[in-house]
Amino acid sequence: MLAVFRDLLRYDGRFRVAFLFLMLTLLLAGLSWFSPYPPTRTFITPQDLPPSLEHPFGTNSRGQDLLWWMAFAVRNSLILGVITAVVSRLIAIFVGLVSGYRGGFIDRALMSANDSFVVLPVLPILVLLSFLLQGQLSLVTLALLLGLFGWPWDARLIRAQVLSLKERAFTRTAVYSGTPPLLLTLREHLPFVLPVVFATTINNMLWSIGMEVTLSVLGLSDVTVPTIGTTIFWANQHQALVAGVWWWLAAPILVAVVLFLGLYLLFSSVNEFIDPRTRLRRIGA
Amino acid sequence: MPLLQVENLRAYYRTQVYGISRSVRAVDDVSLELFENEIYGIAGESSCGKTTLIKVISGTVKPPLRIESGHVLYDFGALQVDMTKSDPEELRQTVRWKEISYVMQGSMSVLNPVRKIIRTFEDIVRTHQGIPNKKLFLEQTCDHVMRLGLPPDVLNLYPHQLSGGMRQRVAIALATIFQPSLIIADEPTTALDVVVQRGVLQMLREIQAESGNTVLLVTHDLAIHANVADRVGIMYAGRIVEEAPTPIIFTAPRHPYTQHLIRSLPMIGDKSAKESLSGAPPNLANPPSGCRFHPRCPLAFERCRTEAPAMVRLLPQHRVACHLVTEAAE
Amino acid sequence: MNGEKKLLQVDRVTVSFHVGGFIAGGRLLAVNNVSFSLDAERPEIFAVAGESGSGKTTLARVLLHDLEPTQGRVVFEGRNLSTIKRRRDAMEFMRKVQPVFQNPFETFSPLRRVEDYLFETAIQFGRARNRRAAAPIVDEALHQVGLSLEEVRQRYPHELSGGQIQRVAVARALIPQPHLILADEPVSMVDASLRMSIVNLFKKLRDEQKVSVVYITHDLATAYYISDRIAIMLRGVMVESGPVEKVLGNPLHPYTKLLQESVPKPVMTEREQWARPINLGAMEVKEYGRVGCKFAGRCPHVMEICKHAEPPALEVEGRTVKCYLYGEDAAQSNQSSLSSGKL
Numbered sequence: 001m002l003a004v005f006r007d008l009l010r011y012d013g014r015f016r017v018a019f020l021f022l023m024l025t026l027l028l029a030g031l032s033w034f035s036p037y038p039p040t041r042t043f044i045t046p047q048d049l050p051p052s053l054e055h056p057f058g059t060n061s062r063g064q065d066l067l068w069w070m071a072f073a074v075r076n077s078l079i080l081g082v083i084t085a086v087v088s089r090l091i092a093i094f095v096g097l098v099s100g101y102r103g104g105f106i107d108r109a110l111m112s113a114n115d116s117f118v119v120l121p122v123l124p125i126l127v128l129l130s131f132l133l134q135g136q137l138s139l140v141t142l143a144l145l146l147g148l149f150g151w152p153w154d155a156r157l158i159r160a161q162v163l164s165l166k167e168r169a170f171t172r173t174a175v176y177s178g179t180p181p182l183l184l185t186l187r188e189h190l191p192f193v194l195p196v197v198f199a200t201t202i203n204n205m206l207w208s209i210g211m212e213v214t215l216s217v218l219g220l221s222d223v224t225v226p227t228i229g230t231t232i233f234w235a236n237q238h239q240a241l242v243a244g245v246w247w248w249l250a251a252p253i254l255v256a257v258v259l260f261l262g263l264y265l266l267f268s269s270v271n272e273f274i275d276p277r278t279r280l281r282r283i284g285a
Numbered sequence: 286m287p288l289l290q291v292e293n294l295r296a297y298y299r300t301q302v303y304g305i306s307r308s309v310r311a312v313d314d315v316s317l318e319l320f321e322n323e324i325y326g327i328a329g330e331s332s333c334g335k336t337t338l339i340k341v342i343s344g345t346v347k348p349p350l351r352i353e354s355g356h357v358l359y360d361f362g363a364l365q366v367d368m369t370k371s372d373p374e375e376l377r378q379t380v381r382w383k384e385i386s387y388v389m390q391g392s393m394s395v396l397n398p399v400r401k402i403i404r405t406f407e408d409i410v411r412t413h414q415g416i417p418n419k420k421l422f423l424e425q426t427c428d429h430v431m432r433l434g435l436p437p438d439v440l441n442l443y444p445h446q447l448s449g450g451m452r453q454r455v456a457i458a459l460a461t462i463f464q465p466s467l468i469i470a471d472e473p474t475t476a477l478d479v480v481v482q483r484g485v486l487q488m489l490r491e492i493q494a495e496s497g498n499t500v501l502l503v504t505h506d507l508a509i510h511a512n513v514a515d516r517v518g519i520m521y522a523g524r525i526v527e528e529a530p531t532p533i534i535f536t537a538p539r540h541p542y543t544q545h546l547i548r549s550l551p552m553i554g555d556k557s558a559k560e561s562l563s564g565a566p567p568n569l570a571n572p573p574s575g576c577r578f579h580p581r582c583p584l585a586f587e588r589c590r591t592e593a594p595a596m597v598r599l600l601p602q603h604r605v606a607c608h609l610v611t612e613a614a615e
Numbered sequence: 616m617n618g619e620k621k622l623l624q625v626d627r628v629t630v631s632f633h634v635g636g637f638i639a640g641g642r643l644l645a646v647n648n649v650s651f652s653l654d655a656e657r658p659e660i661f662a663v664a665g666e667s668g669s670g671k672t673t674l675a676r677v678l679l680h681d682l683e684p685t686q687g688r689v690v691f692e693g694r695n696l697s698t699i700k701r702r703r704d705a706m707e708f709m710r711k712v713q714p715v716f717q718n719p720f721e722t723f724s725p726l727r728r729v730e731d732y733l734f735e736t737a738i739q740f741g742r743a744r745n746r747r748a749a750a751p752i753v754d755e756a757l758h759q760v761g762l763s764l765e766e767v768r769q770r771y772p773h774e775l776s777g778g779q780i781q782r783v784a785v786a787r788a789l790i791p792q793p794h795l796i797l798a799d800e801p802v803s804m805v806d807a808s809l810r811m812s813i814v815n816l817f818k819k820l821r822d823e824q825k826v827s828v829v830y831i832t833h834d835l836a837t838a839y840y841i842s843d844r845i846a847i848m849l850r851g852v853m854v855e856s857g858p859v860e861k862v863l864g865n866p867l868h869p870y871t872k873l874l875q876e877s878v879p880k881p882v883m884t885e886r887e888q889w890a891r892p893i894n895l896g897a898m899e900v901k902e903y904g905r906v907g908c909k910f911a912g913r914c915p916h917v918m919e920i921c922k923h924a925e926p927p928a929l930e931v932e933g934r935t936v937k938c939y940l941y942g943e944d945a946a947q948s949n950q951s952s953l954s955s956g957k958l
Contacts, residue, residue: 169721172681176709177732177787178739180702191726330806331777449667478666478833483877484893505807508836508879512889532883542808549811550881551840553863559840561812565776581808 008273015269021262025074028255032071039064039072039226048245058247061238066251072226074255080143080212080227081205087147088154089201095151096158096193101166101185111159117152125149126211130220137221146208154200158193165189195271202267206260213256228252228259286360288466288499289319289342294355294369296341309569311337311350313523316596319467322497324490326514326531328507328546330566334523335503339471342501343387344368344376359384361466382413386460388453388489390472395456396444402455403440409459426462433458433488450481454488461492468493469501474509486513507550511535516602519543522567522577525596529603539605541582576608584609620655621690622794622827623678628687630673630851645673646684647851653795653829655692658821660828662838662859665848666874671831674848675799678829679714680705692794710740713788717800719780723772729780730767733757733787740791756786759824760816778809785816789824796820799831814841835878839863847871850909852925857934867936870910908938916940 008015037044043063051058057066099110129145130137162185165171174184209228215221216229223230231252235241240248293316298309311334319325329335340346342357357368361384366376381387389395397405406426407416416422427437435454444452453473460468470489474482490513493500502514510517511531518528519542527540538544542562549559564581567573573580579589586608594606597614630646647670653661665671676682677689680696689696691712699708716722723729733753734746743749754764760782772780781801788796798817802810814837820826832838838845839859846856847868855868866872879889894913905911911921920939931941 169716169718170724170727172714172716173722173732173784173787174724174735176679176714177736178706178709178791179735180739187727188724191724330808479835479877479879480666480873480893483879483889487890487892490890506879507807508881511881511883512879512886535881535883546807547881549808551811551814551836552880552882553836553839553875553878556840556860559811559815561778561810561815562808565779565809566806 004273008269012269012273014265018262018265018269021258022266025078025255025259025262028071029075029078030071031068032075035068035071037068039069040224048243051247057251058245060234060248061240061243061245062234066231066247069226069231070251070255073228073231073252074259076139076225076227077209077212077229077259080139080146081209083140083143084146084150084208085201085204087144088150088204089197091147092151092154092158092200093190093193093197095155097162097185097189098182099155100159100162101181101189107159111156114152114155117149118156120149122149123211123214126215127218127220130215139222139225139227142212142215142221143208146211150204150208154196154204157196157200161193161196162189165192199267199271202263202270206263209256209259228256287318287320288360290356290358290360291315291317291338291342292356292358294338294341294357295353296337296346296355297351297353298337298349299351300349307570310523310572311569312341313572315355315520315523315525317518317525317528319499319501321466321499322493323515324493324500324502324513326510326517327501327503327520328505328510328517329520330505332566332569333520334569335520336471338520339469339501339503341368343385343469344371344373344380346373359467378413382409382460382465383463384465385467385469386463386465388456388460388468388470388473390475391449391452395459396452398444401441401443402447406440406459406462410462413463429462430458433461433492448481450477450485453477453481453485457485457489457492461496464496465498467499467501469503471503472505473502475504475506482509489513507546519546522572523569524577524606525604526578526607527605529600533600533603539599539603539610540578540607541584541609542578576606621652622655622692623653623829624690625649625651625678626688626690628674628677628684628689630670630677630682631685644851646670646677648687649674649848649851649853650687651846651853651856653827655794658825658827659843660817660821660830660841662830662832662842662845663848664832664835664838664845664874666833668850669848670851671833671848672799673851675714675797675829675831678797679712680708706740710791711794713791713793713796715781715784715788715796715798715801718804719777719784720772720804722780722784725772727771729770729772729775729783730764733783733790736787736790742790742792752790753786756789757783759789759820760786761812762786776809777805778812781805781813782816785813785820789820789826793826795827795829797829797831800833801830802837803832803834810837817841835863835875847874850905852909852937853935854910854938855934855936857936861932861934865932867931867934867941868910868938869914869916869940 009019045055045059045063045065047059047061047063049055049059055065055067057070059065095110095114099107126145165188171188174188179187212221212227213229213232216223216227216233217236219233221230223233232249235248240246293314294312295314296312298311300307315338327335327338337350340350341352346352352369355369359366359368366380368376396402403426407422410416410422426440430437430440433454435458439447439451439455447455473489474485477485486509489500504510514531516528516530517534518525519534519540520526521542527534527538527543534543535547538547545562549561551559562581567577575591576589576594579585582589588608594608594611596604596606597611598604599610599614628646628649629644632643632645653659663671663674673682677684680699683697691708699705723732730753733756734749737743737749737752738745742752750764757763757767762779762782767775767783775783802813805813817828817830818841821828830838830842842859844857845859845862846853847862847870848854849870855862855866855871862871863875866875876888907923908914908921908926911917914921918939926937926939927942928935928937929941
């Protein structure tokens, strides 16, 4: 594992940049544990100070140091992304594998559920739900909700792969080796599906963090919790741009760009690395 | 002057994946000559380098494949070409199709799946010769196809409407439209059934006999060489180990590998026990020292492990690379 | 009628597929009324030979219980395969009937070690409870194919040669101690220098382990070499079957003759014979849809009756052949057509 990491770092420029960017974001998120004051406290620093050595990201109109605030924001956004990705990947893998391998009635049932989820307009539903739960839509609930909506496209992708893998001779070998169906698809098909899963994990994180930003900017989430989205929401509330407090918006945007670029580059680099074809070339097939 | 002279050719695949560089010595010191009016067969197992050799001979070398050393000299009478030196794009214009044409397994890649067969003929003739008179072109193409025993109706069909055997014969018709000096046939009948295979190879042989050009026939199936080729070269692990006229290869082979291959071929009417060689063909990324066959050779001795045997000429047309043969001859 | 116990009994099996579009009628008989049986007492190698589209692979899938026949039945050791529904029954069937597939590089997943499949087979079919207990069983099976666990341990498919993988595939099939091995073109993708080691293996299994083998192939030369009996298939129909020396040594059906002649022989003496021109032009016709004999369209001895009615299975010179040339009532008319040569 360490060798893989070293090879990637040494031979893949994209991975180097991704690594740097993600380290920066993680560092920032890590800072939140060392914050001198909780994120909910306001008016503890002078207001509207531009970026300086003392306040690298400046301070906002609510008297908060944006560096510490952003540290909490990144941490929360990342947590949201990870929860959503894990939940939706688990559902996608399960539905995709079972549907593809078992076929027949199970496939039809799972795929009609799948297609129903695909056609659901996610944003309006989330807006409605947030509206109903206004103020009580916690970060974790939002993450789980997004996870419930984020799987269907990828489940279809996985199913399609399994359908073609099912026709290959090694699946038949496994069948005649007596391997029970669920174990068979986990052992024979999951390794081929993992690159898709991995690629979509990062994609899914990007999507969910983006969704959170959208909802927060609209003020539909719990705005007392710092996230990238709520930062922008507060900046807008205080008309930061009109007031000339540009750094209040620049900080979340900069962090978002670094995070998104880092995730995207990691996605493309790792995607190539774990592609079975590259993997086979690497082990010398 | 032979039509084609390959001299000490070395062509390796060099790849680098995440810092692991590998070089596969697919063709390693191969020399051979092709003359006018003959069918030369190349036989060998999978990954013995025969496909790579064909790539170099036909001038389709692309990275990671690289020519390390050697020459591939063509003499087309009015035109001399060294494939190792020439620009591939230029070659495509001057010698592909007109002097050297290529028939491969399956041949779907030559025929455009969404265009009628006649359009494919038109495209090739237009790019390499030009079509001043459409009617004349149609007549000539029709004549050509009929001379090869194909119904002219096939010209108005799409590739997917043809059976595998018919497609392969159309590919041969396409390859011979300019009457090239050399036809390279790379496993032309491997995916075909025996009856169709027989028909396709008969057609190839007829064309060759009629026009007196050269056919380079590559197939792993020795029985085909026995029935079609005039001379046969046996390749093993990137090298030619024995080369002789077909009757000698099949009745008096000298290299232990050839001897074994011929002995182990099953045949209808023969139920005597046949044995397999032990071991497996070597990995060309890391070939054995000395003679590359020595780990599997029942007759190997000390010299075989350390020193690669040189090609020796037993008869004017019989060459073998084996220490046993060399020492017996000395 | 069952004087002897049968291992496998294939009784008038027909498989039809629906095909859309190009072929009128829309039904294709991939396997057409095929019957044969294998004795339980005398293990043998039974070859099913034919060209592509002859239905041999479809037949293999029926015998492996991968596909239900449209008509007819397959009985293995007294059990009709169509009654196998539950997983327990399927496992019991798979314990006795094991496959070997065509492409060695597809047989095992490139991302898994080959030994995993062997251990899995030993454990799932109840020969061992865990990997440690399975090791000697796996090793023994590998020894039967001339390998050892040491040689394949930790290896991925690409690290082995095609011949080696195919032997591992046979070893895996042997672990449940099957009574029948169904080998679908097991050597067509194995190099010539290694091919005979696989082929000889089947002979050894028959003689030493008393395992019967159904050998499905397009390669008549290896079929002649290993099998005891052979069946020649053409467009789903078994046109000739019997002892291999008779069927291939002295073929009676005109199609078997053509096939046998067309196999190139690795000797110099047959060049002239092989080069005798054959007419491919007529081959491109669709033969599936034919009523009557499927070979009638290109048979040199074709008679009027061949085009209208399917020939019955006749016992002639120690083999079964489906051809009107050999019927008693057709004796006169075929005499005339034979003497008149090509029609």
